[in-house]
Amino acid sequence: MAVFVALGAFLMTLAGGWTAQRVTDRRHLVLGLAGGLMLGVVGLDLLPEALEAAGREVFGVPAALLLFVAGFLVAHLVERLLAAAHGGDEHGGDEHGGDEHRRTPEVGLTAAGAMVGHSVMDGVAIGAAFQVGEGMGLAVALAVIAHDFADGFNTFTLASLYGNARRKAVAMLVADAVAPVVGAASTLFVTIPQPVLGGYLGLFGGALLYLAAAEILPEAHHRHPAGPTLLCTIAGAGFIWLVVGIAE
Template sequence: MLPILFTLTTFVSTMAGGLFALKNRDRLHRILGFTAGVLLGVVAFDLMPEIFDLLSTTKTDPVVPMIALVVGFLAFHIAEKLTILHSAHEADHDTDGEYTAHKHPQVGLLSAIALSAHSFLDGVGIGLAFQVNTTVGLAVALAVIAHDFSDGLNTVTLMLTHRNTSRRSFYLLLLDATTPLLGALSTLFFRLSDQQLLIYLGFFVGFLLYIGASDILPEAHAKHPSRLTLALTVAGTVLIFLVTRVNLG
């Protein structure tokens, strides 16, 4: 029941992100910086050590989870580029007219639905992480809850920047907040072997690295990067390092 409990928290986190986006967009990059740091910490201090453990217990070739990692990273990158999921960041470039051609309510709607499909996988990720063990489950749940804030935020900004109404944006936000729960529920109906968990972990690491990097990079490449955001990114990573040390002790 733990994975279900945690995905209920992702509901709150996604809704909070979406409602935050409806109010103020100025300070959102700080939160994105922090969650990106959290994602990096979970990858380095929790998921990768778990992959190393499973490699030695199952005597699997290390290249297997690494292929899964690359597939996970590229799959989400390609999916995002194809559905213009990233136009929340791209909206910043509006002044030079580069992206205005995409401004159509249907594009916003499609992107928000694609984001909800991705959030379903967030929920599956939490459920499967609890199949590895509770420590990995907790770390992944924490990472996904932190990141779902930006999912909610992106859903609303995608809808609004493509000229959808606030009411419609809110319904899509509700959808995006609910799909992780459905994803976690689906994992109660199947169990993966250690070999399959290894592939899942590699895939999920690639996915987390991609969404972490896609939140960090726009800020790093901004004309006036905020030092506070950079500090929060490092703080997020250090926090996870400390949390995982406590778990081991």
């Protein structure tokens, strides 16, 4: 079941990459909805399950919450490291084309490769959640599928932005699409102990929340009217609330 559901992430990643080549002005609505779905899954389903599964406390704080914070900070650190690697594009250059001299294909491929590694862990999260229960698995899969549109979009954009040929950018996009399926398949051969599973879901939840709050939603609201995008975000979170309520 986990592998079958992960195929949705495969298709959504390809859709994101396809959109990156044909950007329209409606992308902000899709990203707004994705951010709401991710927020709803983390706060209403994933974190409560992680707290229940992880069980024990560390120095007065539930282990799942500590790992949740750690996941948020790790995602922030990775983003800052990537931003530092791209610093030449942000701060250098001028109207005479200085940016182009700082764009190296290797940087783009490295950044896209990091997205592929992240997508493998997305697949592991889907498989791990299905080990908790089918309802949990479907909720996490929905969050992953929602934000994999942005993953596909960003993977193709990062690879091509730094001067890589289109075929290399497409190859990285395909690798990013396959990655969640590989990650989900890996959990078919390993049963994760309940405390470890709870800790991992907490860690993944922190990273997922960071992606929603620091990447997806700011991009959704960038240079667009906030009203319709905000409604999409609220609708995404509300939909997850409905799903959780029905599942219970």
